[in-house]
Amino acid sequence: MALKIPARAELPSPPSLQRKLGLLHDELDACKACPTMIGPVVHGPPVVSRIFLLGQAPGPREGGFGRPFAWTAGRTLFRWFQQATGATEDEFRERIYMAAVARCFPGKARGGGDRRPSPEEIARCKPFIAREVEICQPSLILPIGTLAIEQVLGHKGPLVDVVGQLRRVTWHGVEADVIALPHPSGASTWHQTDPGKTLLAAAMERVAAHPAIREAFPRP
Ligand code: SF4
Numbered sequence: 001m002a003l004k005i006p007a008r009a010e011l012p013s014p015p016s017l018q019r020k021l022g023l024l025h026d027e028l029d030a031c032k033a034c035p036t037m038i039g040p041v042v043h044g045p046p047v048v049s050r051i052f053l054l055g056q057a058p059g060p061r062e063g064g065f066g067r068p069f070a071w072t073a074g075r076t077l078f079r080w081f082q083q084a085t086g087a088t089e090d091e092f093r094e095r096i097y098m099a100a101v102a103r104c105f106p107g108k109a110r111g112g113g114d115r116r117p118s119p120e121e122i123a124r125c126k127p128f129i130a131r132e133v134e135i136c137q138p139s140l141i142l143p144i145g146t147l148a149i150e151q152v153l154g155h156k157g158p159l160v161d162v163v164g165q166l167r168r169v170t171w172h173g174v175e176a177d178v179i180a181l182p183h184p185s186g187a188s189t190w191h192q193t194d195p196g197k198t199l200l201a202a203a204m205e206r207v208a209a210h211p212a213i214r215e216a217f218p219r220p
Contacts, residue, residue, distance in 0.1 A: 021046035037104035044098035052138035076184035145183030164202035
């Protein structure tokens with residue numbers, strides 16, 4: 001059962017938090033810590049949100065657009081959200097903070113598809129995520145795909161074990177609800193056939209019913 005969203009009273013004001021996020025983005029933009037990653041760094045706007053999305057890493061197109069989930073996987077992700085909550089892509093981008101396990105394009109894997117970031121790359125990017133979580137104090141975390149789910153829930157098993165459920169974790173010092181989602185990439189068919197299709201529908205129902213989502217996207 002999702003908890004009520006705690007007040008932000010003890011935190012600095014949203015403009016000051018937004019400034020902090022902006023400064024952190026400046027640091028991200030200048031980061032060249034991973035020699036085999038392909039720039040530019042990709043991040044969304046400094047949206048101070050209690051909903052924290054964690055993707056895997058940008059694909060080859062996102063750098064050119066300068067925003068995460070800018071290509072086909074994003075179209076699928078935003079369709080899931082629009083169908084479940086009524087929120088458009090613009091509303092989503094304005095009201096949900098979008099982070100990722102790695103912020104640069106890892107390049108292609110030998111067998112096709114995007115390369116999974118290495119443990120060293122994940123470790124180098126993690127301090128940025130920790131600071132973003134500290135600033136946003138999310139009440140709902142949405143890890144997208146197996147790598148992000150592993151980072152948030154520590155779950156390395158099959159998606160069927162976690163998708164469709166509401167979990168509660170303490171992550172980077174913040175206690176929050178977690179609703180895991182499959183990766184919307186066209187390379188994955190998991191969410192298109194059962195049991196993935198049914199579990200995705202259950203997960204999106206949980207997303208739509210969560211107090212943080214209802215507060216961010218009020219509907220009559
Ligand atoms: S993946 Fe993260 S740590 Fe590595 S260069 Fe990009 S921003 Fe820096």
